[in-house]
Amino acid sequence: xxxxxxxxxxxxxxxxxxxxxxxxxxxxxxxVIYAGDRDGRLAxxxxxxxxxAGTRAALVGPNGAGKSTxxxxxxxxxxxxxxxxxxxGQPVDACLHRVAYLPQRGEIDWRFPVDVKGLVMTGRYVHLxxxxxxxxxxxRRVSAALERLGIADLAERQIGELSGGQQQRALLARALVQxxxxxxxxxxxxxxxxxxxxxxxxxxxxxRGEGKTVVAATxxxxxxxxxxxxxxxxSEGRAVPPPPGAFVGLPLGEAFPEPLGVGVATG
Amino acid sequence: xxxxxxxxxxxxxxxxxxxxxxxxxxxATIGVYVVLRRMAFIGxxxxxxxxxxxxxxxxxxxxxxxxxxxxxxxxxxGIGWLTRREAVREDTxxxxxxxxxxxxxxxxxxxxxxxxxxxxxxxxxILGVTPEDLWALGLVVVVVLAALMLLHKELQLTSxxxxxxxxxxxxxxxxxxxxxxxxxxxxxxxVQAVGVLLTSALLITPAAAASLLTDRLxxxxxxxxxxxxxxxxxxxxxxxxxxxxxxxxxxxxxxxxFGLAWLFRALRGAPAI
Numbered sequence: 001x002x003x004x005x006x007x008x009x010x011x012x013x014x015x016x017x018x019x020x021x022x023x024x025x026x027x028x029x030x031x032v033i034y035a036g037d038r039d040g041r042l043a044x045x046x047x048x049x050x051x052x053a054g055t056r057a058a059l060v061g062p063n064g065a066g067k068s069t070x071x072x073x074x075x076x077x078x079x080x081x082x083x084x085x086x087x088x089g090q091p092v093d094a095c096l097h098r099v100a101y102l103p104q105r106g107e108i109d110w111r112f113p114v115d116v117k118g119l120v121m122t123g124r125y126v127h128l129x130x131x132x133x134x135x136x137x138x139x140r141r142v143s144a145a146l147e148r149l150g151i152a153d154l155a156e157r158q159i160g161e162l163s164g165g166q167q168q169r170a171l172l173a174r175a176l177v178q179x180x181x182x183x184x185x186x187x188x189x190x191x192x193x194x195x196x197x198x199x200x201x202x203x204x205x206x207x208r209g210e211g212k213t214v215v216a217a218t219x220x221x222x223x224x225x226x227x228x229x230x231x232x233x234x235s236e237g238r239a240v241p242p243p244p245g246a247f248v249g250l251p252l253g254e255a256f257p258e259p260l261g262v263g264v265a266t267g
Numbered sequence: 268x269x270x271x272x273x274x275x276x277x278x279x280x281x282x283x284x285x286x287x288x289x290x291x292x293x294x295a296t297i298g299v300y301v302v303l304r305r306m307a308f309i310g311x312x313x314x315x316x317x318x319x320x321x322x323x324x325x326x327x328x329x330x331x332x333x334x335x336x337x338x339x340x341x342x343x344x345g346i347g348w349l350t351r352r353e354a355v356r357e358d359t360x361x362x363x364x365x366x367x368x369x370x371x372x373x374x375x376x377x378x379x380x381x382x383x384x385x386x387x388x389x390x391x392x393i394l395g396v397t398p399e400d401l402w403a404l405g406l407v408v409v410v411v412l413a414a415l416m417l418l419h420k421e422l423q424l425t426s427x428x429x430x431x432x433x434x435x436x437x438x439x440x441x442x443x444x445x446x447x448x449x450x451x452x453x454x455x456x457x458v459q460a461v462g463v464l465l466t467s468a469l470l471i472t473p474a475a476a477a478s479l480l481t482d483r484l485x486x487x488x489x490x491x492x493x494x495x496x497x498x499x500x501x502x503x504x505x506x507x508x509x510x511x512x513x514x515x516x517x518x519x520x521x522x523x524x525f526g527l528a529w530l531f532r533a534l535r536g537a538p539a540i
Contacts, residue, residue, distance in 0.1 A: 007436075008435055008436035008437050009435070009436025075430075075434050076433070076434065077430060077433055077434065093436075096434065096435050096436045097435065099434060100434075101430060101431065101434045103428070103430045103431070107428075107430055108427055108428045108430075109426070109427040109428070110427075112303060112423075112426055112427035113303070113478070113481070113482045113483055113484045113487055114423060114427060114484065115483070118423075119428075122420075122423075122424050122428065122431060125420055125421075125424060125435060125437075126435035126436065128420070130421070131417055133420075158482040158483075159427075160482075174431075178435075
C-alpha cells in the first residue's frame with residue numbers, strides 16, 4: 001500500500017476492517033440523467049438497492065433498463081441528480097481501492113499494445129500510486145490471478161488476440177489483483193463460452209466465501225438462482241416486480257417483496 | 268575524407284544532426300501515443316496553430332522558440348477546453364480553431380517584407396539551427412522522455428481503459444491535458460526540423476510504421492525512434508549531396524520506412540490494419 005503522498009486519491013476511511021459493515025451498497029432514490037440529453041430524460045428514476053456484504057446480487061433487465069447506469073453510478077463514474085449512494089457506509093468516491101468495476105468489453109480499446117499480464121497489472125495501480133513501479137509481490141499476485149482464471153498460458157498475448165470469454169476472464173483477474181471488497185460487473189457472461197461461464201461462476205462463488213460482495217448486471221434469466229444470492233429486476237430506470245416464477249432470493253429492493261429481517265428495509 | 272563523414276566537418280551540419288536527433292527522439296516517442304489515442308488531427312492542428320506565435324515573436328525580435336512554445340501551449344489548452352463542451356464536435360472545433368490561427372499567422376507574415384526569413388518556419392531549416400536552439404531542443408527531449416517514463420503506467424491505462432482509471436481515482440482529462448502540453452513542446456521542436464506544414468509527419472509516420480511491426484508499447488517507441496533517427500540522418504545527407512530541401516527529404520524518408528514496414532508486415536502474412 002502506498003503512502004498518501006503518492007496515492008492517486010487519499011482515503012481517510014480505510015481503517016475499517018473489510019467485511020465489518022453489514023451493508024456493502026446502499027442506494028437510495030438514485031436518479032441519473034442520460035449524459036448529454038437536453039430533455040433531461042432519466043436513465044435511473046428513483047432506484048433503491050441494498051446489497052448485504054458478502055453476497056452476490058444480480059441486476060436483471062432488458063437492454064436500456066438502467067443496469068449499466070446503476071453500476072456506473074455505484075462506481076462513481078456518473079453523477080447523481082438526486083438520491084444517495086453509499087458503499088460500505090461511505091460516499092461512492094471515498095474508498096476507491098475497495099471497488100473494482102468491470103466495464104462491458106466494448107468500453108476498452110482492445111487494440112492498444114498491452115499484453116494480458118499488463119492489463120491485469122493495472123489492477124495493482126490503485127495500490128501503487130504515482131511513480132511507483134510494480135514489484136515482485138505485484139507480479140506474483142498477477143500470476144496467481146491468471147492461474148486462477150485459467151489463462152496463465154495467455155499472459156504474453158496482446159489483449160486484442162483474446163476471445164470474448166478470455167477477455168472477460170482477464171478483466172476478472174484484474175479485479176482479483178486489485179483486492180477489492182466490492183466487484184461491479186457489467187454483463188460478465190454476455191456471449192461467453194461455457195468454460196468461461198464456469199470459471200467466472202466458480203471465482204464469484206469463492207469470493208463470496210472471502211466476504212467479498214458482487215453486483216452483476218445481466219439480461220440472462222437462466223441460472224440466476226445458482227450464480228446469485230439475490231436479484232433486482234429493472235425496467236426503464238425503475239425497479240419492477242419480478243416476473244412470475246422468477247428468482248428473487250435476498251430482498252435487495254425497496255418495495256417488494258416483504259423484507260425478511262429487521263433492519264433490512266430502508267426508512 | 269569518407270563521403271559519410273564529409274558533411275559533418277561543417278559546424279552547421281553537426282548542429283543540424285544533433286537537432287535532428289533531438290527532434291527524432293521526442294517526436295517518435297510521443298507520436299506513439301498520438302497514433303494510439305487517435306490524436307493525429309490534434310498534432311497537425313498544433314503544428315499549424317503555432318504560426319502566429321512565431322510570427323509575433325519574429326516581429327518583436329523575441330526568440331522564435333519562445334513564441335512557438337507560448338502559442339503551442341495556448342492552443343493545446345484551448346483545444347482541451349473547447350473539446351470538453353459538447354456544443355461543437357471535437358474535430359470540428361479543432362478545425363475551426365487551427366485554421367483561424369494559421370490564417371492569422373499568414374496574415375501577420377504578409378505584413379513582413381522579407382518572406383524568405385519566414386519560409387523556414389513553413390518548411391523547416393534544420394541546418395539553420397543555432398546552438399541556443401539546440402539547448403532548447405535538448406531540454407524538450409529531456410522533459411518529454413522524463414514525463415513519458417514517469418507517467419508510463421497512467422498514460423497507458425488512460426489510453427485503453429479510462430473507466431478503470433477513473434474508478435481508481437485518476438483523472439483521464441488531466442492526463443490528456445498533460446499529453447497535449449508535451450505534444451506542443453514536441454511540435455515546436457519538429458517545426459525547427461521540417462516546418463509547420465510537415466511536422467505532423469514526424470509525429471505520425473514513424474509511430475505508424477512502428478505500430479505495423481510490434482504490439483508492445485516500449486518496443487513500438489524504440490522502433491519509432493529508430494525510424495525517425497534514420498530518416499533525419501538520411502534527410503540531412505540528401506540535403507547535402509542532392510541539394511534538396513532537408514525537411515521534405517526527412518519526411519519522405521519516414522514515408523519510405525513506413526512503406527517498408529507495410530511490406531514487411533504483408534510478406535510476413537499478418538493482416539494489414
